[in-house]
Amino acid sequence: MIVKPMVRSNICINAHPAGCAREVVNQIDYVKAKTAKRAAAGQSVGKSAKNAPKAVLVLGCSTGYGLASRISAAFAYGAATVGVSFEKEGTEGKSGTPGFYNNLAFDRASAAAGIPCKTVNGDAFSDAIRAQVIDIAKAMKIKFDLVVYSIASPVRTDPDTGVLYKSALKPIGKPYTGATVDPMTGKIGSMSAEPANDQEAADTVKVMGGEDWERWIAQLTAAGVLATGCATVAYSYVGPTHTHAIYRDGTIGGAKKHLEKTARAMSERMKATIGGDAFVSVNKGLVTRSSAVIPVIPMYLSLLFRVMKDKGTHEGCIEQMERLFAERLYAGSAVPVDADRLIRIDDWEMDPSVQAEVSKRMARLADEADQEKREALLAELGDLAGYRHDFLAANGFDVAGIDYDADVPRMNEI
Ligand code: NAD
Numbered sequence: 001m002i003v004k005p006m007v008r009s010n011i012c013i014n015a016h017p018a019g020c021a022r023e024v025v026n027q028i029d030y031v032k033a034k035t036a037k038r039a040a041a042g043q044s045v046g047k048s049a050k051n052a053p054k055a056v057l058v059l060g061c062s063t064g065y066g067l068a069s070r071i072s073a074a075f076a077y078g079a080a081t082v083g084v085s086f087e088k089e090g091t092e093g094k095s096g097t098p099g100f101y102n103n104l105a106f107d108r109a110s111a112a113a114g115i116p117c118k119t120v121n122g123d124a125f126s127d128a129i130r131a132q133v134i135d136i137a138k139a140m141k142i143k144f145d146l147v148v149y150s151i152a153s154p155v156r157t158d159p160d161t162g163v164l165y166k167s168a169l170k171p172i173g174k175p176y177t178g179a180t181v182d183p184m185t186g187k188i189g190s191m192s193a194e195p196a197n198d199q200e201a202a203d204t205v206k207v208m209g210g211e212d213w214e215r216w217i218a219q220l221t222a223a224g225v226l227a228t229g230c231a232t233v234a235y236s237y238v239g240p241t242h243t244h245a246i247y248r249d250g251t252i253g254g255a256k257k258h259l260e261k262t263a264r265a266m267s268e269r270m271k272a273t274i275g276g277d278a279f280v281s282v283n284k285g286l287v288t289r290s291s292a293v294i295p296v297i298p299m300y301l302s303l304l305f306r307v308m309k310d311k312g313t314h315e316g317c318i319e320q321m322e323r324l325f326a327e328r329l330y331a332g333s334a335v336p337v338d339a340d341r342l343i344r345i346d347d348w349e350m351d352p353s354v355q356a357e358v359s360k361r362m363a364r365l366a367d368e369a370d371q372e373k374r375e376a377l378l379a380e381l382g383d384l385a386g387y388r389h390d391f392l393a394a395n396g397f398d399v400a401g402i403d404y405d406a407d408v409p410r411m412n413e414i
Contacts, residue, residue: 003095003408005397007184010298012395016404017090019396020101021108021414026399027071027318028109034322035076043326046076050332051229053079055142057133059124059149059216061085061106062099063394064288065235066150068321070106073146076325080116080142082133084124086153090411098395104414116140125156125212127219134223143227146329147220149213149234152288156207159215167207169294170196171250178246178296179365183391186384188375191295196251208255210234210262217266221273230276231329232266234259238282238346240355242362243300264341279335281328281343284320287390299365300358302382304349307357309383313348316390320345 006014038045046052056073060066061083073079085103090096103119110117118136122129137144157164170176170193177192196204205211213234220226236256239247247253263278270276285301308314315323324345328335338344348354361381368374378384392398 001093001408001411002405003411004404005392005395010180010182012392012397014095014395015090015098015101016396016399016402017101017408017411017414019393019399019402019404020098021105021396022399022402023393023396024067024071024102024105025109027068028075030318031071031075031322035326038326044332045326045330047078049077049330051145051330052077053146053330055080055082055137055140055144055227056146056148057081057137057144057220058083059147060151061119062087062097062102064150064152064286065283065317065321066148067099067102067106068317069148069150069324071318072321072325073148074106074110074115074117075113076322077330078115079146080140081110081118082136082140082142082144083117083119084129084133085119085121086123087121089121090413092410092412095411101396101414108414116142123157124151124216125153125159127159130216130219134220134225137223137225143225143230144220145227145230147217147226147230147232149216149232151212153207156212158206165203165206167204167255168196168200168251169246170194170200171245172196172201172254176245176250176295179299180295181299181302181378181384183298183384183388186375186379188299188371188378193246193295201251201254204251205255205258208252209258210260210266211258213259214262214266217270217278221270226274226276228275230270230274231279231335232270232276233279233281233324233329233343234263236260236280236282236342237285238350239285240300240350240358242359243285243296246295247297260340260342267341277335279329279337279341279343281324282346283324284315284346284349286317286320287387288317288394298387299378299382300362302378302384302387303358303361304354305386306381306383307354307361308348309386311354313351313354315348
């Protein structure tokens with residue numbers, strides 16, 4: 001069959017197997033080339049880096065930041081990896097989710113490079129999957145020296161009570177109206193959200209806060225599968241003030257603040273028990289499957305990308321995670337953190353000169369009342385084409401070198 005993108009309400013509902021696989025290979029090639037460059041420049045990287053990770057568990061391994069973390073661990077450091085994600089498998093005639101194809105591509109490349117890996121498809125919030133990962137670590141005779149927590153999910157079942165919690169993407173305290181942009185057409189719209197009630201805010205913390213991460217570390221520690229000195233890192237976003245009402249000061253930000261508080265508590269415990277540590281890394285805002293549906297974010301990101309590309313500091317998931325590993329986690333000295341104990345790999349996004357320019361462009365767009373002129377202005381001031389490419393490439397479309405008119409015989413393989 002011929003596979004073309006099917007986009008509904010800012011979500012791409014199918015994936016291209018060969019396109020997804022190529023994107024994984026591109027990320028692997030990037031990491032290998034960058035590691036070689038760092039080594040040539042005399043930096044301590046790769047297997048010989050001080051404290052280089054030998055075995056890494058990635059929760060949320062199939063797309064976005066989790067996939068890029070797994071690729072960095074395996075292909076910059078040669079680390080054995082165990083990955084957990086929750087993806088729909090393709091069938092012979094029907095598309096699976098992109099992460100299904102990404103996992104197949106990662107496993108294939110890892111095996112070809114002789115790097116041990118095991119991928120688990122299932123609900124990471126369940127104790128059954130935790131038990132499965134523990135069994136796998138024992139069977140592989142590995143102890144993790146890094147656990148990456150990169151899960152983004154709209155729902156979570158509490159394993160103690162069986163209650164299903166749903167997260168909300170809402171402001172807190174007052175309604176929010178923000179501009180949205182359709183990445184496919186460049187059409188600007190507006191989206192309003194009523195403020196969350198206390199229950200919705202608490203439920204979002206249940207899903208995206210630190211409770212599940214803490215449970216993972218507790219059970220892995222008890223099972224003896226964490227190495228002495230093991231670190232764990234989860235990901236957060238802060239972003240500039242234009243996005244705070246819906247993100248940092250909204251329900252999702254409340255969950256992220258809980259995650260950050262959890263890291264501070266876990267850090268103390270891990271230091272005392274296994275000489276380890278827990279961190280939250282604040283990453284750059286990027287187009288992944290989760291971020292495309294948040295109001296204002298696509299417009300902000302398309303302006304941000306233009307400004308950062310012009311300055312030469314734009315990064316995607318893989319550039320961010322390669323830098324997180326090489327310049328923060330495994331740079332050979334104490335992991336640098338800010339006053340709130342956060343790793344800041346969003347430093348180039350938050351560069352005051354970048355933010356001043358993005359704010360200026362946001363204000364120019366807000367001042368233009370005429371819809372058509374506003375859309376033309378966004379096309380000029382922003383990087384909608386780049387945004388659209390990233391949006392499609394996350395599903396294996398618009399990837400260079402892939403023939404999208406070629407027949408795809410089966411949708412359950414790459
Ligand atoms: P993503 O949607 O690309 O990836 C989410 C991953 O979680 C996938 O591997 C998916 O399979 C997995 N997952 C979801 N539910 C699961 C479940 N029940 N069991 C097992 N796996 C499950 O998301 P992303 O954008 O890479 O986000 C990852 C983390 O990074 C999140 O914490 C997010 O808040 C954070 N972050 C994202 C951005 C951004 O702009 N995208 C910026 C900063 C931080």
